[in-house]
Amino acid sequence: MAELRGKYLDQITAVADIDALEAVRLAAMGKKGEISLKMRELGQMDAEARQRVGPALNGLKSEIDAALKARRAGLEDAVLDARLQAEWLDVTLPGRPRPMGTIHPISQVMDELTAIFADMGFAVAEGPQIESDWYNFDALNIAPEHPARQEHDTFFMHRAEGDNRPPHVLRTHTSPVQIRAMQDQGAPIRVIAPGRVYRMDMDQTHTPMFHQVEGLAIDRDISMAQLKWTLEEFCRAFFEVDEVELRFRASHFPFTEPSAEVDIRCSWEGGQLKIGEGKDWLEILGSGMVHPQVLRAGGIDPDQWQGFAFGLGIDRIAMLKYGIPDLRAFFESDLRWLRHYGFAALDQPALAAGLSR
Ligand code: 2NL
Numbered sequence: 001m002a003e004l005r006g007k008y009l010d011q012i013t014a015v016a017d018i019d020a021l022e023a024v025r026l027a028a029m030g031k032k033g034e035i036s037l038k039m040r041e042l043g044q045m046d047a048e049a050r051q052r053v054g055p056a057l058n059g060l061k062s063e064i065d066a067a068l069k070a071r072r073a074g075l076e077d078a079v080l081d082a083r084l085q086a087e088w089l090d091v092t093l094p095g096r097p098r099p100m101g102t103i104h105p106i107s108q109v110m111d112e113l114t115a116i117f118a119d120m121g122f123a124v125a126e127g128p129q130i131e132s133d134w135y136n137f138d139a140l141n142i143a144p145e146h147p148a149r150q151e152h153d154t155f156f157m158h159r160a161e162g163d164n165r166p167p168h169v170l171r172t173h174t175s176p177v178q179i180r181a182m183q184d185q186g187a188p189i190r191v192i193a194p195g196r197v198y199r200m201d202m203d204q205t206h207t208p209m210f211h212q213v214e215g216l217a218i219d220r221d222i223s224m225a226q227l228k229w230t231l232e233e234f235c236r237a238f239f240e241v242d243e244v245e246l247r248f249r250a251s252h253f254p255f256t257e258p259s260a261e262v263d264i265r266c267s268w269e270g271g272q273l274k275i276g277e278g279k280d281w282l283e284i285l286g287s288g289m290v291h292p293q294v295l296r297a298g299g300i301d302p303d304q305w306q307g308f309a310f311g312l313g314i315d316r317i318a319m320l321k322y323g324i325p326d327l328r329a330f331f332e333s334d335l336r337w338l339r340h341y342g343f344a345a346l347d348q349p350a351l352a353a354g355l356s357r
Pocket of ligand 1: 175176178179214216253255256285286287288289290291294309310311312313
């Protein structure tokens with residue numbers, strides 16, 4: 001008995017891991033284990049021997065049981081300690097930086113424009129970027145021989161062989177949206193149409209896709225005076241200055257009569273653009289009174305209604321307002337380009353807060 005006790009207690013102490021301990025347990029206490037066999041032998045003993053061996057065997061069994069349990073607990077602790085050593089995590093480390101975006105300057109300027117014109121009662125109209133020849137040109141009183149219709153100025157959609165209908169085009173201005181709005185809503189109407197437009201032009205200051213906003217106001221007695229006030233009010237709000245001065249220069253567009261190009265007073269001292277004061281003029285938009293033919297195309301009677309229209313390029317005024325010196329800042333919508341080429345809005349605390357990481 002003492003020999004058994006010594007043997008198993010020694011083995012229990014000596015094992016290196018839980019598997020080895022389990023082997024010892026089976027050898028001693030398993031169904032065919034040495035101690036289990038001894039317990040079974042009690043049945044063949046006479047009463048006197050059983051009285052003597054039984055309690056001793058039971059004592060030994062509990063002792064080994066307790067030793068197994070204690071050793072198991074010790075080994076499990078060691079396993080846990082080893083895992084804690086190997087798998088520790090420093091929860092005080094700073095998180096991995098995640099690149100953050102910001103609103104694109106073009107989108108920001110579109111939002112600003114929309115809000116300013118909304119305050120003056122203009123609704124926003126949208127329409128397809130692939131337009132029919134009629135909506136993009138005919139409805140706007142652009143003659144079939146007008147240079148804008150030439151293959152090298154406009155993107156024409158592919159036509160199936162033998163299809164001789166006029167091809168669709170990528171819209172070259174957002175005017176077709178306003179023709180559709182006139183047809184849908186009739187007069188009176190006040191809308192702006194911001195969006196993407198396409199022309200076959202690519203150099204330092206032109207991209208084949210750019211953004212335009214056009215405005216249209218039709219009522220019984222809309223005049224150029226109201227056009228001028230509307231544009232002044234817009235410029236004051238957009239460039240965030242108290243006073244602006246606009247200069248109307250006679251011009252020509254097929255869709256307006258009379259037509260005017262509009263300049264804003266500014267200065268370029270020290271390479272910094274200042275709107276509202278100075279000796280220079282900056283051309284910012286084209287405008288005029290809607291041509292009677294265009295009203296007719298929109299289903300509006302030019303003997304009953306009249307109105308003004310204007311168009312301006314969003315990309316350029318975004319660059320002017322936010323000090324972006326190079327068109328490349330708009331490419332790929334990549335913030336690194338914007339930082340590199342300048343986006344003054346990135347210096348605004350509210351925006352910078354979201355970008356500091
Ligand atoms: C420019 C000139 C302009 C318009 C756009 C327009 C639209 C309709 C009827 C009449 Cl539906 N006119 N749009 C009018 C004058 C000028 O844009 O230089 N844009 C950058």
